[in-house]
Amino acid sequence: MLFPLRHLLVAFCAFGTGALAAEPIRLEPVEATTAADARFAEAVDGVETADNGWMVPQSTPQSGVFRCVPPMAAGRVRFSLVFGSGQKDSCFGEFSISVTTDRNPSLAGHWQLVFPTSFSANQGWLDRAYPHLHFVDHPGKTTARVGGILPDDGVTGIRVEVWPSPMGPASNAILTELRMERMPFGTTNIALGCPVTASHALPEKQYAESLTDGLIGSYAHPANSRLGRDFYFEIDLRRTRDLDHISLRGRAQSGTGGQFTHLHLQLFDEEPESDAGPVWEGKVRETAPEAEPGTAAVVRSADGQGTFRGRYLRIFSTSVAPYSPQIAEVEVYESLVPSGVQVRSNDRLVTGLPAVRIPAGANWLAFTLEEPPLRDGMTLGKRLRIVGGPDGWIAPNWHGAVETRGLPPGEYLIEAQLRHSDFEWNSASLRIPLIVLAPWWKNPWAQLTVALAAVASAALLAWHIARRRVAWQLAELERSQELSQERRRIARDMHDVVGARLTQLTVMHELFAAQETLSWKTRERLEELTTTARDAVGALDEAVWAINPRNDTLQNIADYLCHAASSYLSPLDIRLRQHAPEAWPEREVGAQKRHQLLLAFKEALQNIVKHAGANLVTLTLRFEDPVMVICLDDNGCGLPPDAAGPEKDGLENMRTRLAAVGGSCVAQTRAEGGTRVEFRLPV
Structure with missing residues (x-):
């Protein structure tokens, strides 16, 4: 049987039910190449009399543009062209219809040709002159009906183009009335009406657009019988989409199964002519199908490799059968899942995300699935199951709800799916705990x-345990406080008593040295005593700073080191750069650690002055929890390859001092010149 009854029923459902929901589209005249003809507007004035209509000379190509009010959504479309003048040759010899989404339709705009999926005339013979239509004869009166598919929303205008008749000169045509109707798609097939191209020529009366015209009776294949995989069809889905499945249909005729085998499919995000490869590639029908001719071959993500998404779909065949592939229809279905679910327990609404919590004692549950927005208010089949529950998939009742008895306490998973217009369930599902x-x-x-x-x-x-621990901590705190008080007393006494006496001694030396009666040698000795006294005062200040528990913080250490470096280097004309954070964490640093760090730090400064010959020193302080890091970088001569003598002793002293308090000291020559000394002190 050439066209099985089942396929004819599917076609009737697609087109017949759509016709019942036809929506007239109001058209307004915009402009025409026959602008001087005031009768152009009569083509859409609703009057169908013999003396009314748009007069179109057929000696040269002509065009007329009409505006859609309001702009039209995507869908199936049907045009009715009424030729009612009764005059000889008053029908268009050859014509086509195009659409635009330009904001203001015009003759110079961007137009897309509408592929006629169906066409007829109540009188005369209307035939295809690809990509146009033409009347084979010249009826006096007739109405031509042309069906097509508009895959894009926002169609703002249509253009009627007329060419001279292929049968020779003809008189002026008169378009009495032009009507336009839109029908809903009635399908989730996103390939319907999409542009199709073929890599090579097709036989006469075959068209690549037949693959997406929604008609399973039309088909296409290469004109050359031996092209093999060099031939392919390519469908532009208009934009990149995540796909659920692709349905392919071959010719509904026995003996053509070989031309519908070894099919290869490729999906691209970008045009395949670019350097980008396919994002998904798979194959189907490795052998001739045993099913009835015309049965759909369904392809899903698991049938190939990659990400099952894209904008461009390419189909070719590696079959050895001649004229392969022979394809009647390609349907592409986007992945769709319910947008949500409403749950009721004992007829009370239950809310909560990400998990739905059912109160104890519920003996009846109802689930209402929410669909994603679909074109023209289309509804899809639904089903739901409770993973871990006693039942399998359940369809909604006539109220649109899935009902089930109460469940034992525990954790489950709500899983809901939608069914496409080709009765295939979407692979992806909505899942809610x-x-x-x-x-x-x-x-x-x-x-x-x-x-x-x-x-x-x-x-x-x-x-x-906590009580004993608190008691121990209190005792330790008391001992620590007593030790801190003793340290404060020692620091205060040293500063007030010893410091004052050393200061007095320094002043006395200065006064004696200032007397003119003293010999130069005596004055020189007194100045040496003064310098020694000053050094003793400075050493005493450092000892007091190290002992005083008030300085047991990182902030005080950082401030004191910066001050010590500046005081030591500035009188010697050595510039100092300092890099330190504005705030330091609250960490306690013991007196012994501060004392050893300060002595090693001053040793490093002394080495720079004595041996480096530098004029710039960079001091960097930072905290790498739980270590305080101090870096001294100079632009001097660097470390000698074989340091010996006092210089080597100084480096070893610094390492020994830091090691005594659990720290480390590393001295090395910098790649850009100079020396880096890095102290690391755990706190």
Whole structure:
């Protein structure tokens, strides 16, 4: 049988039911190449009399543009061209219809040709002159009906183009009335009406657009019987989409199965002519199908490799059968899942995300699935199941709800799916966790008693341990406070008593040295004593700083090191750059650690002055929890390859001092010149 009855029923459902929902589209005249003809507007004035209509000379190509009010959504479309003048040759000899989405339709705009998926005339013979239509004869009166598909939303205008008749000169044509109707798609097939191209020529009366015209009776194949995989069809889906499945249909005729085998499919995000490869590639029908001719071959993501998405679909065949592939229809279905689910427990609405929590004791549950926005208010089949529950997939009742009895306490998963217009269930599904709470009276009292006793015992033990720990900490705190007070007293006494005496001694030396009666040698000795006294005062200040517990913070250490470096280097005309954070964490640093760090730091400054010959020193301080890092970089001569003598002793002293308090000291020559000394002190 050439066209099985089942296929004809599918075609009737697609087109017949759509016709019942036809929506007239109001057209307004915009402009025409016959602008001087005031009768152009009569083509859409609703009057169908013999003396009314747009007069179109057929000696040269002519065009007329009409505006759609309001702009039209995507869908199936049907044009009716009424030629009612009764005059000889008053019908268009050859014509086509195009559409535009330009904001203001015009003759010079961007136009897309509408591929006629169906055409007829109540009188005369209307035939295809690809990509146009033409009347084979010249009826006096007739109405031509042309069906097509508009895959894009926002169609703002149509253009009627007329060419001279291929049968020779003809008189002026008169278009009495032009009508336009839109029908809903009625399908989730996103390939419907999309542009199709073929890599090579097709036989006469075959067209690549037949693959997406929604008609399973039309088909296409290469004109050359031996092209093999060099031939391909390519469909532009208009934009990149995530796909669920692709349905392919071959010719509904016995003996053509070989031309519908070894099919290869490729999906591209960009035009395949570019350097980008396919994002998904798969194959189907490795052998001739045993099913009835015309049965769809369904391709899903698992049938290939890659990401099942893209804008461009390319199809070719590696079959050895001649004229392969022979394809009647290609349907592409985007992945669709329910947008949400409404749950009721004992007729009470239950809310909550990301998991739905059902109260204890619920003996009846109802789930209402929410569909994603679909064109023309289209609704799809639905089903739902509770993973972990006793039932399988359940379809909604006539109220649109999926109902089930209550579930035992536990954790489940709501899974919901949508069914496409080709009756294939979408692979992806909506998944929402479902928790059924247990009633309190089902928990054994014994378990509760044991749990409470265990908690009480643990709390008592924790309280006892915590009490002893607090007492120990208080004792330690008291000892620490006593030690801190003693350190403060020693620091105060050293500063007030010893410091004052050393200062007095320094001043006395200065006064004696200033007397003119002293010999130069005596004055020189007194100045040396003065310098020694000053050094002793400075050393005493450092010792007081190290002992005083008020300075046991990172901030005080950083401030003191910056001050010490500046005081030491500035009188010697050595510039100092300092890099330190504005705020330091609260960490306590003991006196011994501060003392050893300060001595090693001053040793490093002394080495720079004595041996480096530098005029710039960079001091960098930072905290790498739990280590304080101090870096001294100079632009001097660097370390000698074989340091010996006092210089080597100084480096070893610094390492020894830092090691004594758990730290480290590393001295090395920098790649850009000079020396880096890095102290690392754990705190």
